Amino acid sequence: MVGGVCIKFGDSVNTDVIIPGRYLISIDPLELAEHAFEPLGPEVQQQLRRSQVVVAGINFGCGSAREQAASCLVGAGVKAVVAKSFARVFFRNSINTGLLAVACPEAVDALADGSEVLIDTTSGTVTVGDQAFRFDPYPESLQRILDAGGLIPYVARYVLSAGEVKENG
């Protein structure tokens, strides 16, 4: 169960708005978080820091394949993204970096900016106030990656026979 206060965006929020290309020289989520949503101005950036869930309309994360669009949100303390739909590369990057991405249009409609939201992957529900909305379960191969905490820990555990992940410096 993850959740908290949400920050709500509109449709087709693109990767250059989430994390401008000039900052891709870093792969440190905390460093990247400093610049998350920078094109939208400091107020949005400050609100992001106070939020645990990003809520958005259709096609969230469209554009570039940059994985930092997901990891910068992780660095900003975001635990999950609930959107009406996702761009496919963002969706993959999100799961691969351990950021929960849930497509649930009804929940998005029910959520106001700054309100509280809870996501339960076990029961497949997004809870907004006293309303609960269902979302489709992940395919099995994807659930395994999520359960491992992301793609790299998954590869370490299941693909590399002697695999151990070194501490993330």
Add this chain to the structure above:
Amino acid sequence: MGKTFAEKILARAAGLPEASTGQVVDVYPHLIMSHAASWRCIKTLEKLGTDKLYDVDRIAMVMDHNSPARTAKTAADQKLCREFAEQKGIAKFYDIDAGIAHVVLIEDGYVRPGMVLIGTDSHSTIYGALGAAGSGVGFSEVTAAWVSGFLWMKVPDSIKVVIDGPLALGTTAKDVMLKLIGDLTADGATYCSVEFHGSYIQGLSISERMTLCNLAMELGCKFAYVPPDEVTRAYLSERGVKPTDYQEIHPDPDATYIKTLVIDGSQLQPQIACPHTVDNVKPISAVAGKKVDQVFIGSCTNAKYEDLAQAASILKGRKVAPGVRLIVTPASKNILERIIKEGIYATFLESGALLTNPGCGACAGDGGAMADGEVTLSTANRNFQGRMGSYSAEIYLGSPLVAAATAIRGVITDPREFLSKEG
């Protein structure tokens, strides 16, 4: 029931007799491309604590963004890649002089019909120009594929786009795609495989097929595909790739598509994508006269030889408008060599253009930045806010013909004004 291109190619790459839409399969890509993100993959590999690679011959590394390095950090990142490639014996390593990954891999015959390719770049859909399935992924995913050889893919739904040709005067594959993106919107093909068919496609150059498949990404697609034909075979043959070196995949006539769209090329007008989204598309008549500060002819979409030749055909004997900056960035070293030989380079120079080294250049925010409130007309594939300098600057997207006409007039200009005079 017939099968689509996506169903057939993913079944083959997963080693299965068949696969159907919605099925999740483990796919073994034939080529794994990484560009500026390569150093992130190497660092991630270090974190994994292994140096075991599944198949080094499937790895391609191209230093195309931020080249040559402008900072010590980028120089160090590129050095890491160079040394890694040397140490691991990565033969398909291209240094800062080569050009844009997508273009150089196709030029060198590494992209062939029936292949599955992944790359750390969303525009990897471009490989569909050769009848291959290309898709963008993040750097962790590329690292994982280096080690394991595979990644999961869901077999996507397919959309059939039928383009009837020939196209109207002054229009190109760029205009076809901008029109399509405007009509379908930026998520019009999310997670789908987009197949291009129709009389326009038959005999179409590989260059224009690349533009179609590159821009299909802006519909959110997973793959784009043009059926291989004589043009494909001839292109590969020129590069020493024989038909026995690849297996073409063609969809069945009775395959199932979730949508079929028909575009009448004869009715097409030049199209412009307005700020700040690629699907904010208008016919050129609606934006003609808009003042620009800069024109950029570059990117994997529209800086190929044919694109530059088209732009030069309008610029020949004319000058760039006073106060306008025209930046031309050829997509690859091969293209640069060819335009020098054919006098196209000289045409650009004489017109007042600045020519840069091959690579991604201003499209990836490397040079060509704009000040607050400035406007660029670009031949690239994205016009997102802040992509070229200031967050308050604006990017309009159009074809190389539109770019050339606009550079001459200093305002967004319909290229047919120049073409009809000469025709």
